Amino acid sequence: MSEKLVLGPLLSVEDDNKYIVCFLSKTNLDYSVIFNNTIVKATKFANLNSGYFYRAEYNIKQSKNSRIIKYQIQNEKGILEDFNKRDFWEFYIPAKDEKPKFAYGSCNGFSSPDLLAKIDVPYKLWEKLEIAHKQEPFSVLIMGGDQVYADELWSKVLELEKWSKLKMSEKVKRNASKTMIRQLNDFYEKLYIKKWSDKSMSLALASIPTVMMWDDHDIFDGWGSYPEELQTCNVYNNIFNVAKKYFEIFQIRTIKNHTLLSKKRDHFSFALKFRNYHILGLDNRAQRSIYSVMGNEQWKDINNYLDENALNDNLLVLSAVPVVYRDFSCTEDLVDFTSWQEELTDDLKDHWRAKEHQGERMRLIMRLFMNIQKRKSNKKNTRTVILSGDVHVGSLGVINDHENKDKIHQVVSSGIVHTPPSYIEWLGICAVTNDRNEFLNEDKTIETSMLTPIGSAKYLRVRNFVTLNEGTDEKLWINWVCDNKDKPCYALN
The missing domain is CATH 2.60.40.10 (Immunoglobulins)
Structure with a gap:
């Protein structure tokens, strides 16, 4: 045997x-x-x-x-x-001059056992991915966050469950015990082994070369967007360190990963060149706080790569949370003055358009446009696409620089396993948010907007993953593979 x-x-x-x-x-x-x-x-x-x-x-x-x-x-x-x-x-x-075919997915799990119980075939999209790969093989599978959902740690880790019942003033004073740390290690290790052993998923992870970047659920829901006294307390720091250990082993595939932009292990942003594409993964969790998304050293590493390496060909940028999406700012302002603040802060502060992150979001957008200008000066391809997940719906957005006639598209695929919001939940989200076009500068030359994929509604309220491949028309075709009969698509110039 x-x-x-x-x-x-x-x-x-x-x-x-x-x-x-x-x-x-x-x-x-x-x-x-x-x-x-x-x-x-x-x-x-x-x-x-x-x-x-x-x-x-x-x-x-x-x-x-x-x-x-x-x-x-x-x-x-x-x-x-x-x-x-x-x-x-x-x-x-793929052959040396072959245009690679990519698959992209995110949100590979369930945030609560109730959602799992309601799904007949939890890993149906992985079965579809397996079939698609057999028909026309993918060169790279990009996973954009929440490859596991660790939210059950509050009930599965007994010492943590006891700690969670303390008053806030007591929580922030307590240190994680050796027993708690041992239980955390046991929890995260078993989580990866259990969740990644599905027949179709495990075959895909063994048969399609992957690159992965984490998001909050790989640690726990809302990591980095909690009040400072809680975010920096000893117990939270120990949870993060254990989650980081297993992320580094199972997703990054050890610190020997040659694509990492920092060897100090203070963040996991990575970049690689594959055929005619640069893939730049932004780590929006390791250094995140309620006030910033990425630290100064990480920004230096990212800027250096954009300035020194990404000078030709196309650019795929992984940002787990969408840069272009519905605006939650009105809801955020309301919650700041209600009794719901503590319960909802992490969800609202997690978005790029939260008021604390708007400046950093603008910085990211302008850096990407600067990079487009450099590639244009080299007379090379300038297609830039942001790949995002997190929100449990699929969507398509664009950022236009009208003055220079440049654009950045954003593709959202979410989730490959997690269920979309129910119809009633989606009505509630739409009632307290908007998706009006947004101007980012005073002369209104930088504009963001949501687009509608061909053959679907503007938002795909269905489980999905995405394929990206260049057609004979030299357009980059985006195809959402959905958990129903819909076949949304869009062609990027």
């Missing part, structure tokens, strides 16, 4: 020529990964409660022809199987 992996394999990509396979095994042995006829030694990076986490790097030069790479994991006892009894996997490498 073959030995089984605890979790994995997890396939990722770090540049045009570097692919990574990671896995969690029960035994502390010598492991290697066989890529076609090439054997690559796997290096152990972490000892966890459930086993040992390994990483193998496979370097393969681009070719004028596309290729299928078959791989297996072995130790001295033989070939290993995954949780679903598969003992080999395959992935697709």
Whole structure:
């Protein structure tokens, strides 16, 4: 009988020529990964409660022809199987001059057990992704946040449940006990193993190279948008440190990830070049506070990449929370003066258009337009697309620079597993928000607006993921794959 992996394999990509396979095994042995006829030694990076986490790097030069790479994991006892009894996997490498096909998804779980109970096939979209990949393979799967939902920690971590019942004045004084930290480690580790072992999802994570960036639910709901005394208390800091540990292992695939812009581990923003695309992932959680989204050092790292590396080709920017979306500012002002402030603050302050973040949002938009100007001066492609999730509906937005005739599109796909708001909930959201066009400067040359995808309503109140690929018409086609018969799409020039 073959030995089984605890979790994995997890396939990722770090540049045009570097692919990574990671896995969690029960035994502390010598492991290697066989890529076609090439054997690559796997290096152990972490000892966890459930086993040992390994990483193998496979370097393969681009070719004028596309290729299928078959791989297996072995130790001295033989070939290993995954949780679903598969003992080999395959992935697709596009040709050197081939235009890659991307998939993008977010919100890979449920924020409450009640939502899970109401869904007949929770991972239906992963099944659709598996079918789509077999028909026409994806080059990269981009995951834009909430790859796991850790919100149950308040009831599953017993020491944390006790702490949560204290008065606020007591909460902020208490330190996390060794027992609490041990329970937190156990919770997050088991969460990844359980949620990522679904048959279709695990096959996709082993067969499509991924890049991932976290959002709040990978830590817990609203992380970074709580009042300062709570956000900086010892218990919250310890929750974050444990969540960060497992995010770094399972999603970033260890600190050895070559795409990270900072080696200090103070943020996880990353960037890589894949064929004719730059992929820039913004970490909007590691340094987030109620007053800012990203710290100064992170901004320097991002600006350096935009100024020194992203000087040609197209740019995909991951911002988990949408930069262009409905305006919650009126609701925010109302809540600031009501008894609901404590309960709703984290939800409202999480948006880019919260008053504390509006200046930083403008900074991001202007930096992206500056980058477009640099690429235009080099007579290179200037298509810039922001990929977002978080809001549990799909949508499409655009930021126009009318003076320079430049634009930035934003594609929202949410969620691949999480359910959309109910009809009544959506009516409530629409009643207290608006999506009127917004001018960002006094001469009204920078304007944001929401667009309507072809073949759907303006907002896709249905579970979905997105595919992005350039057609023969040289347009970037955005297709939402939905949990119903709708097939929304849009072509970006």
